[in-house]
Amino acid sequence: MSTRRALTRNQALVLDTLTACDEPLSAYAILDRLRGEGVRAPLQVYRALDKLVETGLVHRLDSLKAFVACSHPHEHDGAAVVAFAICENCARVWEFSDSKIEDRFAAWAEAESFLTKATTIEISGLCVSCRKAAEATEGAKTAV
Amino acid sequence: MSTRRALTRNQALVLDTLTACDEPLSAYAILDRLRGEGVRAPLQVYRALDKLVETGLVHRLDSLKAFVACSHPHEHDGAAVVAFAICENCARVWEFSDSKIEDRFAAWAEAESFLTKATTIEISGLCVSCRKAAEATEGAKTAV
DNA sequence: CAAACTCTGTAATGATATAACATCGGAGTT
């Protein structure tokens, strides 16, 4: 039943690189980290990424032109809509989904007879820690 | 009270180009259409786009790396979250917003203490007409 | 007037992504 195929060498290298990193990487950043492993051309990385994205093990963040390993690869049963919150300071990513949101999009699509194939949701802002850090320095500044 | 400023020549040219077009255009596509008006360098277009996006008159569709004129420029009172549905066949774009969806995102952000600065929502699929056209040819094919 | 500011134009470059082509190697035959 599982459509999960063994990964090829390049795919495994790319996935490992992304998994080991706690922030999104551009294709070229991945390439740089894999030169030691014999990966030399962008296309090798892009091809691996294409497959990984296709199977849901990796997500592309359009707003960053970068890629992250999926944090819930096991939950990819249905066509769940996933949202990403990206901290613009530390670049870390939170992946979540919400069935109510999904329902509203489905309702809109239904009303318009739009056939949905993919949904991209990306929220950028500041995560708790970076927010607090920013508020602290703000406070110090204005407190002078 | 209005922060609306008169547009500069380049900004007006770019906005007019986008408004006249019923599908998203890349910056370079805009440039090509404006060569006759004396626009020669990508930067002239990108600078105009930056301002237009900043004031909300134009949106950038990350998933397409392209730009569209906003369909509801007058409604840009608050920080409304806008979603885009993009037909992958005819490239037309539907812009809509839903306060319930907005509420859910706000709730997530609240729970995580995430400070939201921008939200990008892009849905790709097939619009009514393209969907029907596709189904028609599908039907013809399987009906042989 | 001069300082500060914004918009402008141009050239060069950086960053992201794909096309085209030849080759390799495994899976399933025959």
Place this chain on the structure above:
DNA sequence: AACTCCGATGTTATATCATTACAGAGTTTG
């Protein structure tokens, strides 16, 4: 084994998207 099919690979070149750096022109504002 020889054959074919098919997907992955490696390499070069090129397309597409976006920004840096620098200099000049025009306006506001003190």
